[in-house]
Amino acid sequence: MTRRLAQAGYVALAVDLLSRQGGSSAVGSDQVPGALGNTPPEQFVADFKSGWRYLQGQPFAQADRVGMVGFCFGGGVTWQMATQMPELLAAVPFYGPHPAVEAVPNIQAAVLAIYAGTTSASIRASHPSKRPCSRTARFMKK
Numbered sequence: 001m002t003r004r005l006a007q008a009g010y011v012a013l014a015v016d017l018l019s020r021q022g023g024s025s026a027v028g029s030d031q032v033p034g035a036l037g038n039t040p041p042e043q044f045v046a047d048f049k050s051g052w053r054y055l056q057g058q059p060f061a062q063a064d065r066v067g068m069v070g071f072c073f074g075g076g077v078t079w080q081m082a083t084q085m086p087e088l089l090a091a092v093p094f095y096g097p098h099p100a101v102e103a104v105p106n107i108q109a110a111v112l113a114i115y116a117g118t119t120s121a122s123i124r125a126s127h128p129s130k131r132p133c134s135r136t137a138r139f140m141k142k
Helices: 002-007 032-037 041-056 073-084 101-106 121-133
Strands: 066-071 088-094
Touching (some): 041 066, 041 073, 066 073, 073 088, 073 101
Parallel strands (some): 066 088
């Protein structure tokens, strides 16, 4: 995804959420899910904010125009960032767990959440609780 965004002319940054443990390749592909699951979510937020601060110092980046895309686990991290980073202008989580209902009003970004064909009971069950909190989002069934 990062490569596709860069090829389309955007500045794109992929943060390795396991860089503090030596990186995903050092952890090993079989161990990545467990390592991510044992990492405090606050660390993900801190690491993405650090990446954003890095981009702010780059002359080729418009770091005041930042968006985030995440798939599956990264979709959940995208939701976390949307609730904790008011500078985020756009968030596109593909699947992934939703934020707590109490955190939804903190979202300043435009959000396009993609859950087409989701069969996960936990994802489906959370949709109704988000509807009253949303100003413009619509959860659609295929």
